[in-house]
Amino acid sequence: MDQFTINVLFVGASFALYIGIAVWARAGSTSEFYAASRGVHPVTNGMATAADWMSAASFISMAGLIAFTGYDNSSYLMGWTGGYVLLALLLAPYLRKFGKFTVPEFIGDRFYSKPARLVAVVCLIVASVTYVIGQMTGVGVAFGRFLEISNTAGLLIGACVVFAYAVFGGMKGVTYTQVAQYCVLITAYTIPAVFISLQLTGNPIPGLGLFGEHQASGEPLW
């Protein structure tokens, strides 16, 4: 079996898994679509959130940026992760208790103001588009490479798959697809990190290998 066949098999299998999950978890009501009927276990939800953190952009670009620039790109790590603290402390609990589904809806109703709602929508669109540009570029690069097609074609294939499972399954479909992605990603992240750390520092735990010395030269890594 040549490399291309293996690629198609693996990419096809993961596509089939994600769409299968979306069909299995398809939404029947608004509450199911936006909030998965609020019936997702916290650990499952955490796995889905973690899959959001370990997205295409962090897998393809951020790892490389941090490896090359070291301390200077710590801001990505801190900003990226610190945002979750703001979300958990300032927004998520109130959104949940208020019983609304989307952030603009919550802000509009909470402050009795249509302009506030509009501002929230604009913020949401700006943030989402910025995020999606990065992610979809990553999708294009990844699928273009694996399926040996142009980046644009790869991007379109990826977009269709995401569209399919997001529209069928709503939040429930997205959550369980993300859980599947989490299992795939955490394996794909950990294995290379362990072996790179082992080769560079002789320490199999990447988080501790950071403090070690480069084995070949005896210099500290950072």
Place this chain on the structure above:
Amino acid sequence: MAERTNDGAAGSGKAYWTANLRVIKWSLVIWAVVSFGFGILLRPLLSGIEVGGTDLGFWFAQQGSILVFLALIFFYAWRMNKLDREHGVDEE
């Protein structure tokens, strides 16, 4: 949240909110100090302190702040659940 907080104990809603704000305030102070503080602004101050071969500022920027963030989120969830129960506004 508002409807259920106000019935019964009239002062409870206000006390609950004050306690809530206190938890958020101190969590955010810690959040800012470990990342922006230790990781960036105070890094020169911490550069003399070594942790396993690297300086403390660098460690906070790369790993420490993230571990603290995780701890903060878990602490917040635990503290707020406790607070919800004390003031009778929990979801059960």
